[in-house]
Structures are given as structure tokens and as C-alpha cells.
Amino acid sequence: MNLPETTPNTDTLRQMYLDLLKRSLLNLIYFDNELRLIYLQQVIKNKQPIDPGILRDIRYRTQNYADLLSLRTAGRNFSGQIPQFSHSLIGLPRMENIQHCAEIIFKEKIPGDFMETGVWQGGATIFMRALLKVYGEDIDRCVWAADSFEGLPKPQVPQDETYDLSASKFPFLAIGLEAVRDNFRTYNLLDDCVKFLKGWFEETLPNAPIKRLALLRLDGDLYKSTLDALNPLYDKVSPGGFIIIDDYYAFEPCKQAVDEFRASRNIIEPMTEIDWTGVFWRKSY
Template sequence: MTSDAGTQLYLELLKKTILFEIWLEHEGGNATPTNRWEGLDWPNIAHSMIGRLRMNQLHEAMDTVLREGIPGDFIETGVWRGGACIFMRGFLKAHGMNNRRVFVADSFEGLPVPDPQYPIDATSTFHTQDFLRVSLPEVKNNFRKYGLLDRQVTFLKGWFKDTLPVAPITQLAIARLDGDMYSSTMDSLNNLYPKLSIGGFLIVDDYSIGYCAAAVHDFRAIHNITDPIIPIDITGIYWRKTK
């Protein structure tokens, strides 16, 4: 087996493990191969709810960053149990890349109460959903289970409006946003997009949620961003920064 083949085999197994695909029959609820593929269920056990299509797109984005030499670190804003960030770190380790970091940004206390500054979020009830609250120790322990908790992983604990403006980030190659709400999405875009490299990937997990989509379109309009939005599945989208 070649080194490249071994790397791809490891990363494929890592995806299967993070998404709990191998043991799906033990998940319960509405976990089916189709729902897990499309990220339509909220897993009882798996470390990510983004599903296989969005995980594959993240993999393809990182492959492109590596192949094209696009500079910068990786970040996800809104990490739940940490699965997508675990995969980011696994990708870097599998490729022997020691010059990039993975930033793991979350309140680790669930989603915020709607901010009156953003009236569109007024009807959001995400802050009442205990299932979305995953503590920092639990996420760190999930990284540890894969042998991927190390100095290339930086945790940013707190609300995005507080942590992202002062985060020790200089340049990004991938920014993956999973904040659900208008406020969380806009805070991420305002603070991270200026640091995204040309050719870098801006990935939005929750585009099907009205609050999130509104923030995306408002930000793109304000900054005259015309790079085409590319759908991943029924909720995820991305575009590549060209200017």
C-alpha cells in the first residue's frame, strides 16, 4: 500500500467513525443511512451531525487547500461535539502538516438568547435546546479519544462576538460556519472573512435556516461578494473567495 493510499484509507475510516456510520443500527431515533448521509438526524452517539455529504465537502476543500498551497489555518464556529474539527486535525496529521492550526470556536454552553440588535433572530428557540449544549471538557475528551488533542488545536470558548475579534488568527484557508442564527453567522463573517485567503473556502452549514441565510445574503451584499454559492446538500453551501 502506498503512503497516499494509507492516508486516504485512514481519513475514510475517520469519517466513518466520527459519523458513527459503522454502528448506525445502535443510534436509534431517525438514524438511517439516507438521513446520516444527508445530515438530517441529530445523532445520539456520533460526534458530528453534519452528515456524509458535508463531511466529504470539507475533505475536498482541505485537499484543494493542500494541492493549491492556499495559506492559512482552519476554523469552525459552532462545533457541537467537535466532529468536523476532529476531522480537520486528523487531516493535517495524516498529511504531516505541522504549520497549520485548527481553531475550535464555541460557547460550549449552547446557542445564545436572541439579541435585540438582530430582530430577525427574535423567534429563535435554539437557546432552549439542551441537546445543543456540549461542554468544553467533553469536546476536548472527544479529540483525545482519536489521539488528536495537541498544540495544533486551539479552543475559543465564549460567544463569537467576544472571542473572534481577539482570536490569535492571522490567516485562514477554511472557515466553516455552523452558528444557525443571524447574529452568530454575521459575527463569524465580520470577523473571519477579512482573514480568509484568496482561494480559501467559506462554508456555511445552516444555509437552509432563514436566520442564517439572511446573514449570508446581507454580508455578501454589503461587501459586494459575487462569488457563486455552491450547494453541498439541502442545507450546506460554500463559496471560494476570489477577491
Template sequence: MFKVALQRVLNHLGFQVVRSRTSFSDEELRIIEQVRGYTSSSAERLAGLVGAVKYLAQNKLDGAFVECGVWRGGSMMAAIYTLQNLGDISRELFLFDTYDGMSEPTEKDVMFDGQKAADLLRDSPKVEGPGNYWCVASLEDVRQNMLATGYPKQRIHLVKGKVEETLPAQAPEKIALLRLDTDWYESTRHELTHLYPRLCDHGVLIIDDYGHWQGAREAVDEFFAAQRFRPMLHRLDYTGRLLIKPP
């Protein structure tokens, strides 16, 4: 999520353009184009999300879709478009965010190249709109973007506040898809602690920031090091990782 400003520059330079169209299906390409401007996620990560939604449907795995850190809602929009293509509008969708930009980072939150998150945020204005490091998007902006997909509004749940304050109380009991994109160590560790146990067996966990933020990587590695069985993290691109929860 924090990579919005960087992605804007890359878009301008043409790096977001899908250079090898044969590596994506026609459906993936359509959805990637539909959500461009609502997400900073790469084409590879979006394709991975589309594939995850189809996998869950094909295997009839029940549970809600949960995203922590949504910016303008583009990733969940991609999930919606995939569900609609499958003829499924029954999933409950939960979008957790401050809807007021990034929370304050700690000393653990350092970019892969050594830049401290606190330094980057300090020099960036906290304003709504594309291209700012704070990734500010209002709840109303996200609501309108979600409703524009045509998905049933009663199945869309926007939960405002820091995840450390809203989780686990406002999370669904059963989760099929869990996407984490809050960037920082503290929030990522909190999300895993409280939501991973609710992820169904064979459910999908997607971590957006594993390769980009050292704090997010540390939180993930610490959490799974303490588990009875450590699942394999599948690489989507330089930062995104996906795993299927073992039974």
C-alpha cells in the same frame, strides 16, 4: 449544529446511511464513520470538508483552520484526520464556541419551514448529550475528543464564549479554512464581518446553515451583497454551502 436532534431521528430511520457508496471515496467513507456521533453534519458536508482540506494542502495555501460553532468537535476531527492522511500536523486549529449550548436566537432565526428557533428552544431542556436542541457540549468533552485524534495539543485552541465577545480579538490573523456553524443571524453576520477579511485569497469558506436557517442565509446574503465581488456559493446539500474566496 442545531440540527443534532433532527439528525438523531434520521439516523434511527436510516437516512444518514450513505446510500450510494460510489459517490464517496474510501477515504471520505472512513472519515465519515470515524466522526459519526461527534457531529450532526451530513455525509455530503463532511465530504466537502475533506475535499476542502485536501485542496488547501495541494495548493500550499497557508493559514489556520477556524470553526465557529463546534458541538462535539466532529467536523474539526474530520479536518484533522484528513490532515494526518496528508502527513500534515502543522496547522493551527481554532474552535470558537460557548461550550454551553446555543446562544439566544432573535426573531430573524426561523427554520426553513417557518418554525421559530425561540419556540423550539423554549420547549427543550438545556442539557448535555445527544438529541437536544441546545446542542450542549462542554469544553472538556470537546478537548478530549480532539486530543483522541492524536493531533498535537499545542496546535488546538478552544476559545470559550459567544463569538460576539471573542471575535475578532482571539482569532488568528491569517485563515485558510473558515467554517461557520452557529446557526443564528447575529453570530453569522459577526463572524463574516470579522473573519472573512482574514481568509486568505483562494481560501475556503463553509457555511453549514445557509439552507436550514433563514437568519443565517440573510446574514450571508447581506454580507456578500456589500462586497465588491460576490463569489458563487457551491451547494453541498440542502443547507451547506462552500465558496473559494476570490483574490
């Protein structure tokens, strides 16, 4: 039997690739393996025998598998998780928000690069690079990944004093530059279109060679880190561009910094909720 020849729609193929990439970055595809290691850690700690059947059928043996998968999809933490399995912890709604903003930028031809301040394993910026590539927008745009690549700084201002997220307390947040570069390379997305800014925001961002931004995503968690990014970068966002705040509701210092900055600059554009923590707004023309 001869099957009719069909040519897949370009947009369909593009969306299938982006959907697969999002799920891969969030470790939704091989989530079982993370649960297997969690199980092994538990039995070793409790000096129990390993059950090969549980290892084989972990998703059917884990009582709350659906709940854990739902938490990971939403970008929420759960007890015993192994964060390093994911290249991003922002969850599917915030990942889809990046795509939503990018597609508007492409359609309306808003000029400027894409940037994230605070990249962890690089997942969100890897996705940004993929968006530029599949839409053919990487000729005049690039992706900026700004991070200390040594973890978060210790609290330096009163607003952050009860939020010590530094490497001494949370070593899994301290992902080195070469590890992030390797993650880009894993997805075949490491090229000259990706620019890395290594160092503390207060030192690197004021003099960063960035002309214009169409998309600015902040994931610095802390009050000082948030302002250290907004103060030098906001004016570089093109009219019609987007500002995304990852931790607005998750960390009070971040929310305070954003609210104070918007008030000081008389920013009246409404913020839109993305999910349980993220918000974004569009800079007016």
C-alpha cells in the same frame, strides 16, 4: 504458499483512514446501537417486554433501517434519534466537502489555519485536525474550534426571534469544552495544534489571535451568530481560501445573514451547493 510482498499505496491508506474516521464521527459504523437504545426507550415507555431477538438483530427488525441510515448519512434528523451518539451531525456530503476544500488548499499551498465557529461535539474540527496530520500540513497550520460550549445563545435580534435554539430548549446542543476535548482525545488528535476559543462569538472572535485562515467553516445557525463570525474573520481568509456555511438552507436567519454580508461586501464569487443545506464559496485571488 508464499504470498508476494506488497506495499500499500500511501494515498490509498490515507483515504481509507479518512473514510473510516468520517464514518466513525457520524456514527455510521455503530448505528445499530443507537437503534437499540431507541427500541429500549420505546418498550420501557409502553411497558412492554424486551425482545432479545430484536436487540440482537435490530437492523433486520427495523422496518425502515435503510431509510434511517440514509437520513443519518445525509445529515438529516429523524424521529426518536439520539444525537449524542454522533460526534457530528453534518452528514457525509458536508464532511467530504471539508476534505475537498482541504486537499485543494494543500495542493495549491493556500496559507492559513482551519477554523469552525460552532463546533458542537467537535466532529468537523476533529476531521480538520486529521486532514492536517495525514497530509503533513500541521507544522505551519492549526485548527481553531470556536464555541460558547454552553449551547446557542437566546435570540437577541428580530431576525432570530422565532429560532430559540438555546440550552433551555435544546440541551443536547450544549456540549462542554472538556467533553469536546475528550472527543479529540478519543481519536488521538488532541495536541497543541488544536486551539479552543470559548465564549460568545461577539466577545471572542474580534480579538482572536488568528493571523490567516485557509478554511473558515460556519455552523452558528442564527443570523447574529453568523454575522458575529463573518464580520471579524472574513478578511483573514487568504485569497484562494474557502468559506463554508453549514446551515444556509436549513435556517432562514443564517441565509439572510450570509446574503446580506455578501451584498455589503460586493462578494461576487458564486456559492456552490454541497447538499440540502450547506454551501461554500472560494475567495478570489
